[in-house]
Amino acid sequence: MPNILGYLKIYIIPTKYSPSDIRQLSAELTIHGGQLIDHPERADIILTRLMGRKRLALALDPTLIDSKIVVLDRWLADCIAHEALLDHRPYLVPPDHSSQPTHKWPRKQTASPSTRPPNQHNNTRSPSDHNPFKTTSPALILASFPATEKSIEPSTLPRLACCRKSPSICINQLLIEELDVIRVWKENGEDDTLESDLNQAGKKDDEKHALAYSRACSALKAYPTKICSVSEAQVIPFIGPKIALQIGEYLSTGQIKLSQTLRTSVRLRSILLFQTLHGVGSRLSREFYDIHDCRTLEDVANARPSLKVQVTYWSDLQTPIPRYEVPLIAKFLSDELEMISPGCIHTICGSYRRGREYSNDVDIVFTYPAMNRSSKVSSQVLDQLVDRLRTLSALTDILSGSSIGSNALRGLHQRFIMMSLPRQTRQIRVDIIFAPYEIYWVCVVGWTGSTMFERDIRKHANGLNLKFASHGISRLSDGSEIAVSQEKGEPAVFEALGLEWIEPTERNADV
């Protein structure tokens, strides 16, 4: 594959993008030799979907607007479509509300797979525009990779995600994203309406099929070289005859027809849109669509007023959080906590810790070296922190979190909140976890993910007759606790489980 972008450092202004948009752009960038980075100051070029300088000034430091190259994201699509680094100048963000940049194809006029007309990226992005799927052009997929990486025997790929290295974006990323569409479809009961799967027989099958797709994608994620043939694919663990067939279609046509069809399904798109709300899963979203005839988020908010707050702030919550902002949020909370009770330490977990350039939410695990399992102060401190946020008008909503319950009895406390930083209005989802010091690093492992990685840690632990949970490691036989040294940090947890160390950035076993 030609390295089109030549290690160019690229920053994307997250405004007007959804998390899946960012994921897609990020994959395309990386696969074509670009480097997505976390901070606009260090970028060679900055991509945006904002069409006017005025809008731009609200989203980016004004000094950067003049000192950096800021272009419309269509530049990237066109570079990839033409397999060349195109002149950026025609794509510069135009002065306000003058018409689109008039741009003639700098090179061959032939195939113009630039997927979207410029007008589709306009300034008004309402929930109904939400597209959970990316639209990838065939030309992009057909761009081939050299199989020059050190090749491995596919069947030797470890069967557990916790024993493999899974990068954030892999060489077969576009194939995986294609398969993932099918997984999502299965997870939502294919095309069954709610009533027909209330008899749980068919529904359960679909869920199991979805799981099978998850595992196949997870294995592919850790596979080091570009898949070039079906025979190569079908010896990879968790890829059987059916998925091999899909891969075959992808290899010969550059896409999977089923996936492309699903991307255009109005019903599936609505159902996935509803699921962007916390507390709405596959069951509820189908109820909203099929029974209450909801088609927009506003419909959903009317059907269930408790979701109204989230709908109000939907576009904020959907806007990906650039990496460099995440520690600022953690520092704010940590500073407030320090005033309530000094000596706390914390680790930012979740996708941030796994190295993602943009996050949907922020997960932070807190502890105090003096906080042990039996002390009841942690709950009080957490409540005080929440009260403090309320006083500062930083707290917008509590999505989940209670001071009662058995988790609380074990000294583990959590609050999932919606908040904003002082003097800012932007809403951010933050999961705050308080752990006793004895299980701090176990918690950090548990909250770092990814989902598949966690799932296979548990499976691996079971094989050793152990139980891995966020509140500690114990023996399956008698339930007795395994002590893990906190001084040795996270590696001690892996050691206790007999696992090779895997860097957090290599734990991206989900798509």
Next chain:
DNA sequence: TGGACGTCGCATTAAG
């Protein structure tokens, strides 16, 4: 070929 597929706590809803 048939059973397993991670696991648990919180929250909401259905049942008693």
Next chain:
DNA sequence: CTTAATGCGA
């Protein structure tokens, strides 16, 4: 009202 079942997220 209390308790059981289910959905949901991590």
Next chain:
DNA sequence: GTCCA
């Protein structure tokens, strides 16, 4: 849908 007993 795939693996394994």
